[in-house]
Amino acid sequence: MLYRKFFLLLYLSLCFLSVSAQEYFSEGKNRLNFAKTYFELGGQYSPSFNSKTLNGNVVSFVQNSASLMPYLNIGGIHFWGHADFYISIPLGQINLQKNNSSDFLLNQSVITGARFLPLAYKDNRIRPYVGASWAVVNFKQKSTPDNAQPLFQQNKLLLDLGLLYGKGNWLVRAGINYNYSNKWQYPLSQTNFQEIETPDWSGNVSIIYTVETTRSKKMEKENERLNQYGNVTKPTKDALKFGDYFIGAGFATSFMLSNSKYNNNEYPYFNKKGISRTYLDASIGYHFNRAGIITALSYRSPKFVNEAFGIKQTIQKNSFALEAYKFLTDYNGFTPYLGLNITYDNIRFSENQNIQKTFNQLNPGITFGWDILPGKTEQFFVLRTNLRWYPFSSIKINGQCFSQHQLEYNVIQAVFYPARYKNAKKK
CATH class of the missing domain: 2.40.160.20 (Porin)
Incomplete structure (x- = not known):
């Protein structure tokens, strides 16, 4: 730890x-x-x-x-x-x-x-x-x-x-x-x-x-240009290129939002709504600058553990999400977005040596969050907060429902745009 x-x-x-x-x-x-x-x-x-x-x-x-x-x-x-x-x-x-x-x-x-x-x-x-x-x-x-x-x-x-x-x-x-x-x-x-x-x-x-890191004495003209924007502007304003590729990585946590009928019946002394250990959320995608839309493929591996009185229960997920979302507005660099995703989940459930099960599922979800984006579509390093909500996910253990209804929260994802970085170095 x-x-x-x-x-x-x-x-x-x-x-x-x-x-x-x-x-x-x-x-x-x-x-x-x-x-x-x-x-x-x-x-x-x-x-x-x-x-x-x-x-x-x-x-x-x-x-x-x-x-x-x-x-x-x-x-x-x-x-x-x-x-x-x-x-x-x-x-x-x-x-x-x-x-x-x-x-x-x-x-x-x-x-x-x-x-x-x-x-x-x-x-x-x-x-x-x-x-x-x-x-x-x-x-x-x-x-x-x-x-x-x-x-x-x-x-x-x-x-x-x-x-x-x-x-x-x-x-x-x-x-x-x-x-x-x-x-x-x-x-x-x-x-x-x-x-x-x-x-x-x-x-x-x-x-x-x-x-103090954003403002640079070497970029006074750029600082002056950005400061001319109003408080609320379009996220796509002054976009020069059609789009850019990016890669991103950050730490995330998942929260179960519903109780498990299986645990309620079999192990009432377990934590009611599981919270995962911290895991890596990695993504690769394309930002359509002029449309204000992002498409991305992300990978996550949340792990939930309950352990008490000699019983250890583990749920290990490996998930790939294909998602698309659109920026809604830009308030002084705070840029919220909303979209949809479809996730392929490989779920491994184990309980001591008694139960070992594997589930493969497709689960629809909602993606929302925000970027910290003072430099608009020319900013090569972006801080992104992702939340993904999966209201329909569940598995069955011994004929009983084990809800996987959860919220994934990627607190801060560091996102890098290689082509934008090259353009900035030329300036």
């Missing part, structure tokens, strides 16, 4: 070094100072909480320690200092006290978070903010001697508020997070479920470094 986090951090760092990051106020509000990128390193404090363990048939209470979770946020302050969009990656968990008989895991990774600053960010000014984030909250109770309890994961909406202060490239943030849905029906054994209430609040402090 450590190597996964290392490569994920390295990848995201390289991506965000190429996203728009500008000084806001020196030239007023224009296209190239719409957003500013940052890297944020911080710590989240969670208070101690009461939990439960099972000794024989007797339920006992145990106090879990307060904990500290270091994290890395990567994001951008948008709308000329009024909005903050980010993702968050947990870097571990430090329990502040040791308990020899019981341990726990409690952390969260923010898939997408947004904060609103009523007063636009400025140097040497304290600015309050309020926000919300779509997060995966992970919880596991580890009781000796076997630590066989499952890892539970839930999609939750978390709320936060705090203060932001900075000068130049450096900022500091202090805030409080609130989780209004903090109760878990958790299995202490295969048949004994108990309600465990984790903390409903946590505090965080962090330091932020902002970067």
Whole structure:
């Protein structure tokens, strides 16, 4: 798991070094100072909480320690200092006290978070903010001697508020997070479920470094040309070429949106709606510049694992999607799109050594997302966010439905256009 986090951090760092990051106020509000990128390193404090363990048939209470979770946020302050969009990656968990008989895991990774600053960010000014984030909250109770309890994961909406202060490239943030849905029906054994209430609040402090990468002193004429565009323009405006090929790669996660009848009946102590491990989403395609349409072939391999009380269940998918989508508008380089896809899925289902099954299916889906595209159809490096929704996918295990209704979320895909790069080098 450590190597996964290392490569994920390295990848995201390289991506965000190429996203728009500008000084806001020196030239007023224009296209190239719409957003500013940052890297944020911080710590989240969670208070101690009461939990439960099972000794024989007797339920006992145990106090879990307060904990500290270091994290890395990567994001951008948008709308000329009024909005903050980010993702968050947990870097571990430090329990502040040791308990020899019981341990726990409690952390969260923010898939997408947004904060609103009523007063636009400025140097040497304290600015309050309020926000919300779509997060995966992970919880596991580890009781000796076997630590066989499952890892539970839930999609939750978390709320936060705090203060932001900075000068130049450096900022500091202090805030409080609130989780209004903090109760878990958790299995202490295969048949004994108990309600465990984790903390409903946590505090965080962090330091932020902002970067400037889009504007170049060597490209002042190009900067001036792009800044002449209005806030809302056509994505195809001033397209010089019919189209360009591209390649792309990024990290993604899949989320099951429906419960499995099979697991509900056979293994009620498993996580209800599976969340995949992080996987690579790779694509190759063609961008019709003048039509504002993209066609692409993508490959993904999400893996879902449930493991508890001696049972390990794995679903490994290998999927190829043929998709086409159209850009809808361009707001200062934020360019949303919508389209359709058809996916060939090879699904391998295994459960210990008892069940081994393979399924081959075609599943229709919807593709939507957005590009960060300040340079329009001449930009050779693009940051793309893909979401794919598959409402009809399912398999059958022992005559029972196992829903594969899921949402694939490619947080950031790095997309490279070779021909555009050659044209830019000539300039």
